[in-house]
Amino acid sequence: MIAKQVLEERLELFLRKAREANIRVTPQRLAIYRVVAASEDHPGVEEIHKKLHRNFPTLSLDTVYRTLRLLEDLGFVNAVGPRRETLRYDANTKRHHHFTCLRCGLIRDFEDARLSALKIPAQTRVLGQPQDLRVEVLGVCNACLKKNPKKK
Amino acid sequence: MIAKQVLEERLELFLRKAREANIRVTPQRLAIYRVVAASEDHPGVEEIHKKLHRNFPTLSLDTVYRTLRLLEDLGFVNAVGPRRETLRYDANTKRHHHFTCLRCGLIRDFEDARLSALKIPAQTRVLGQPQDLRVEVLGVCNACLKKNPKKK
DNA sequence: TCCTAAATAGTAATGATTACCAAGTAGGAA
DNA sequence: TTCCTACTTGGTAATCATTACTATTTAGGA
Known part of the structure; x- marks a missing residue:
């Protein structure tokens, strides 16, 4: 697990930068970023979606994809991993x-x-x-x- | 373009190793490997297929995929490139x-x-x-x- | 030349990713 | 606090790359 303090720093930065970039901070976006930011093993889209299902039963896969692309564009996450694998994300920049x-x-x-x-x-x-x-x-x-x- | 001599060395090695591994050397396999081995910009599946269409009008996409996986398993090519892109291959080992x-x-x-x-x-x-x-x-x-x- | 296991072609199936649009909501203005 | 509007989301359909399937063909040895 990621140290609690690191996670909080990341979330704080996210909130600040999102406001600067005029990006709406929706519960979905925050939750998706939190999963990536808290993870050590670079989760994939499916895994993120599953992990959030308890708290967001209606969360759509498309939203996860869209949000991760957004986060990537903003520089909060990077897509990583070998060819021949599905997309995985890393919040350690x-x-x-x-x-x-x-x-x-x-x-x-x-x-x-x-x-x-x-x-x-x-x-x-x-x-x-x-x-x-x-x-x-x-x-x-x-x-x-x-x-x-x-x-x- | 790759130097002619390098290309010939690669093809020769391929023929030798293929025999050692009891892999049949079909015209399709040789042609597919030749395209990758002769290229400098790491072609993708679609590009290889298109390039061979003149000489192999019936070559199927599946054969290209299968052959590249085989070549990868045998160590003749590597899948390379960034996430968010389709597969590309490199014959420089x-x-x-x-x-x-x-x-x-x-x-x-x-x-x-x-x-x-x-x-x-x-x-x-x-x-x-x-x-x-x-x-x-x-x-x-x-x-x-x-x-x-x-x-x- | 013949034989057989292995390979191919053509196409269907799969699986990941993206597009679409009606409905919902964040966030600023009044 | 309430309202308004542009931005987001959900649900699903569409797309695109990749893989599976099977009848047919072929490489390579006898």
């Missing part, structure tokens, strides 16, 4: 890195000072205007290793 | 990195000795068994900058 399980798609954050200090290589300017650099480690998570340790 | 355009999805390779020398951080072992480390630079490509230089 600080510089960090992802460990992704090749079998089950689990994504966990990790920190590494050396990776975070990496500069965008100058030769990418030949290709265009670089904006961000991401590092991703692929592997097999502990749960999957336990289920079936054999390689491949 | 040497250590290298990607520049991805946030607007049009274009993906180009680039080399960087410092990035290629990166070791997988030890702390990821807590999360599972890491196998690979990928670096991706996100930005806007030259063509998109030309079309519309304004940011965002």
